[in-house]
Amino acid sequence: MDGEELTQQETELYDRQIRVWGVDAQRRLSKANVLVCGMTGTVAEFCKNIVLAGVGSVTLVDDGVVTEAALSANFLIPPDESVSKGRTLAELCCDSLVEFNSMVRVSVEKGDISSFGEDFFSKFDVVVISSCSLATKKLINEKCRRLLRRVAFYTVDCRDSCGEIFVDLQNYKYTKKKVDEAVEFELKYPSFEEAITTPWKRLPRRMARLYFAMRVIEKFEEAEGRKPGETSILDFPGVMKKRQELCEEESFNESQIPDYLLERLVVGTREFPPVCAVIGGILGQEVIKAISGKGDPLKNFFFFDAFDGKGIIEDISNPDAAS
Amino acid sequence: MDSPPPLSAIKDAKVLMVGAGGIGCELLKTLALSGFPDIHIIDMDTIEVSNLNRQFLFRQKHVGQSKAKVAREAVLRFRPNISITPYHANVKDPDFNVDFFKQFSVVLNGLDNLDARRHVNRLCLAADVPLVESGTTGFLGQVTVHLKGKTECYECQPKPAPKSYPVCTITSTPSKFVHCIVWAKDLLFAKLFGDKAQDNDLNVRSGNASTSDHTEDVFERRKDEDIEEYGRRIYDHVFGYNIEVALANEETWKNRSKPRPIYSKDVLPERLIKQNGNMDSASATDNPSSVSAMASLGMKNPQEIWSLMENSKIFLEALKLFFGKRKKEVGNLSFDKDDQLAVEFVTSAANIRASSFGIPLHSLFESKGIAGNIVHAVATTNAIIAGLIVIEAIKVLQKDARSYRMTYCLEHPSKKMLLMPVEPYEPNKSCYVCSETPLSLEINTHRSTLREFVDKIVKAKLGMNLPLIMHGSALLYEVGDDLEEDMVTNYAANLEKVLSELPSPVTSGTLLTVEDLQQELTCNISIKHREEFDEEKEPDGMVLSGWTPAPAVEKKDENHVDNGVGTSKNITNAEQVETNEDLEIVPADIEIPAEKKRKLSEISNNDGLGTSRVAAKTNNHSKVQDLDDDDDVVFISGGDSDPSKKRKLH
DSSP: OOOOOOOHHHHHHTHHHHHHHHHHHHHHHTTOEEEEEOOOHHHHHHHHHHHHHTOSEEEEEOOOOOOHHHHHTOTTSOSOHHHHTTOOHHHHHHHHHHHHOTTSEEEEOOSOGGGOOHHHHTTOSEEEEESOOHHHHHHHHHHHHHSSSOOEEEEEEEEBTEEEEEEEOSEEEEEEEETTEEEEEEEEOOOHHHHHTSOGGGSOTTOOHHHHHHHHHHHHHHHHTOOTTOOOGGGHHHHHHHHHHHHHHTTOOGGGSOHHHHHHHHHOOSBOHHHHHHHHHHHHHHHHHHHHTOSOOOOSEEEEETTTTEEEEEOOOOTTSOO | OOOOOOOHHHHTOEEEEEOOSHHHHHHHHHHHHHTOOEEEEEOOOBOOGGGTTTOTTOOGGGTTSBHHHHHHHHHHHHOTTSEEEEEOSOTTSTTSOHHHHHTOSEEEEOOSOHHHHHHHHHHHHHHTOOEEEEEEETTEEEEEEEOTTTSOOTTSSOOOOOOOOOHHHHHTOOOSHHHHHHIIIIIIIHHHHSOTTSOOOOSOOOSOHHHHHHHHTTTSOOTTOOHHHHHHHHHIIIIIIHHHHHHHOGGGGTTSOOOOOOOHHHHSOSSOOTTTTOGGGGOSSOOGGGOOHHHHTTOOOTTSOOOHHHHHHHHHHHHHHHHHHTGGGTTSOOOOTTOHHHHHHHHHHHHHHHHHTTOOOOOHHHHHHHHTTOOOOOHHHHHHHHHHHHHHHHHHHTTOGGGOOEEEEEEEEETTEEEEEEOOBOOOTTOTTTSOOOEEEEEOTTTOBHHHIIIIIIITTTOOSSEEEEETTEEEEEOOTTOOHHHHHHHHHHHHSBGGGSSSOOOTTOEEEEEETTTTEEEEEEEEEOSOOOTTTOTTSEEEESOSOOHHHHHHHHHHHHIIIIIOTTOOHHHHHHHHHHTTTTTTTTSOOHHHHHHHHHHHHHTOOSTTHHHHHHHHOTHHHHHHHOSSSOOOOOOTTOTTSOOBOO
16 A cells, blocks of 8 residues: 555544454545435445445435435434424435544535536545436446446345345456465456346346346336336236236246235335345445455345345346447 | 334334444444334443444444443434433343343343353343344354244353463463463563462473572562663563573473573663653653553554564563553553553563564554454444344244244355345253253362352353352352351352362262352252363363253254255255355365464454354254245245254244
8 A cells, every 4th residue: 555554543443443354445445435326224324334434535415305204214314303404315414424433524415416427426436326217327337437447336225125236346356365375356247237138037047036026116117207116006017017028028937026026115115224224234345345455345236135034146247248 | 105104013012132332333223213112221331432433323422421321312313202221231230130131022132242142141031031142243243033942042052162271381382472462461461560469370380499489579679679670670581581491491392493582681772762761752641541652652553563672662661651650550450452551561572472482473453452352343244233133123023933043144155145044943952051951060079169160160151140059958159149147258168168078068979059040040060070180171170061062963963964965855956066166165164264264263262252153054054055945935944854954943
């Protein structure tokens, strides 16, 4: 590294985690700039984790206002209306986050994320988006990919007691110590678009079903012009129809995407706080890995379902797509 | 959007959290968000700076305050309408008895030590309240569910004992840095700054009576002795003279490389330059806790590995500061990882000794971790584990016994999983805690005192808090506030007696009953007299047995592994390949790479939170495979076809 030392204050505060990932990793963290869009309960968990870890800065984007739903799983928003009136979710979360760690700069950027230009994204090392439409996910992912410097891109979404993380680190090189020598590793990540266009029948038989179910919901919301999470039980027949369509296109057996799973995702639009903690924790860990260059990053989807308790990594890369 | 009301099971629940630390803060937040209306929380600790990187409910301004109380206030800010009852107290206090535990629907542990975990386990068994237990170290963590009579209790599998080292490794033949740390901390530091009356093995045993006279007062500062002279005299004695004495015993060094005696004059100039050791710069204030030899010598970086000369300077400076700025405390200090000067002294002393023995030197940061047994901790793992605890707690409240899971949070994926659920096991029939299995103790009844039995077995091994010992109907010992004075005298006298000379003599074949009234636990111990014990392998001078899993169970586990990997009809070829790919990670305890092995032992070293069981479990019981076998049917019984398997719950 550049030989800069941590201050005594940093050494004291970060003592326990430096024992986990080392001083170099801590220095890299303190220089990283993270952009976060969509202040859901899961994202609140994630932000808490990286602010505590001591990243350089966190920029929050979400012009939404407080609703009962926004409050339900987000501990960064005070329930007191006199405090929250007239302020955006990003502003409210920012107020809480700055208190967690005075060494991290937390700020708010107003506006619609899909209208931000490439220049804007080039200021960040990590971009995390949540509760965005399929089109926005693809758009921001592509903008990040066109930049000269590598920006780590993540999407995260929780519905009912399920959660999904997508990771795009583009070409990611890192070293690992094996016995005494350091070995170089390189991972090539597909973009979100490339990943989700991988023909379903080419995917391994034991793929997490949540992957397919999330794609069905995503396509349904896109076709109906809904915002993410804007569904109810009334939409269930429409979602079933979307499943049928997609499965026909993909020559895929519909039974691989069980009814009960789709129903949960359609109805349970609220986040389940324990799942927010789990997904926000895993995402925090992954972002810390990507910034610090320590540890094997996950490639490229992570799924958690509280029903079976499994937290599964799936590598969904289209072998035919040139990346 | 429809908003489902909180599950009725949650709405009526009253839960007890034990621990408001790393896991506790996350847990309290997640419980509150999930709609738990009535939460009680016990924690005896106060907030420290090094907590703030992960215990996010606490701020700098809270340092020194009760964790339980501050956590409550912080959570009420975002969930003002729930009830949180804090107790700034030790969970082992007699107030927290079985009746206290009985009021809760479930108990959730976020503890950091084996002792308290065992205590809570017993109270939950006695009160018949379900327990969700947890632990984390670095990126590893686990959550387990314990229900009396249904799943194994926390103590059904023996926990690794804290690592201890043979005395002579520490005093004469260190081979690892940790040995030097133990020497510096438990022997040298204790000798110089602690209670002088305590026994101490610091001096090399030479068998020559006259030298022991001579060494008796070596560590006393002589009247009017200059502090630097005193420091150098101690230095030369422990790093020079004592090594020479040890070298004289040639037998010891036949198969070892010989240490090198180090004298202060060889390392440092005859007289340290005064401006270097400017005592006033050691602390701007006169606050004894801010005194630092590093500050006084202008050294800043705790990550740096000091040279022998730097270590020697720190050693002398730290000693000087103790006798200068903190004189009042000398004589009753004990090592504390948060005492900067103590850590500096121990680091330097350990490094000088390491130089003698050709052992690589370590930084203050690393030494502090080793000396203080510091648990590696990050916020993310704690958050994940807290989420998993709440998921299990909700299942417990819904009495959904078929879906209980033990979940492991892994650093490297196993079978594609970072979070791996495993079905809980049924109680171990030979568990002395939940199955009342008798134990047996080999002990020299003519030499061991009742006190040794109480300290080494009843407290250290059986984890009892307020024990009562009976031989038939005769009471040999008991602890309590309401004892008659003559009984107290009586018990005090008994403690010093050897077992065979107690009023009701304990000899080979005696059956002792040991009870803890608070934990409502009774153990029967059958005594077997044994004359000799191996000092290295059996340092306690007594051996307790009977609570390790019966060999038959182990054998079943092996069968299970064979079955799981190779012969089960359910498993396709594809899956076998998958299993093989994972071999590197999962069956770690068959062939553990050096790095991994160290990590596992470190974990058990820390506090026995049992994360070391991750590898053992996933390997021995390839239940995961059953779970992974078919996604449609989540709860597979799995064991039907093979009666020899260790039985799962259903």
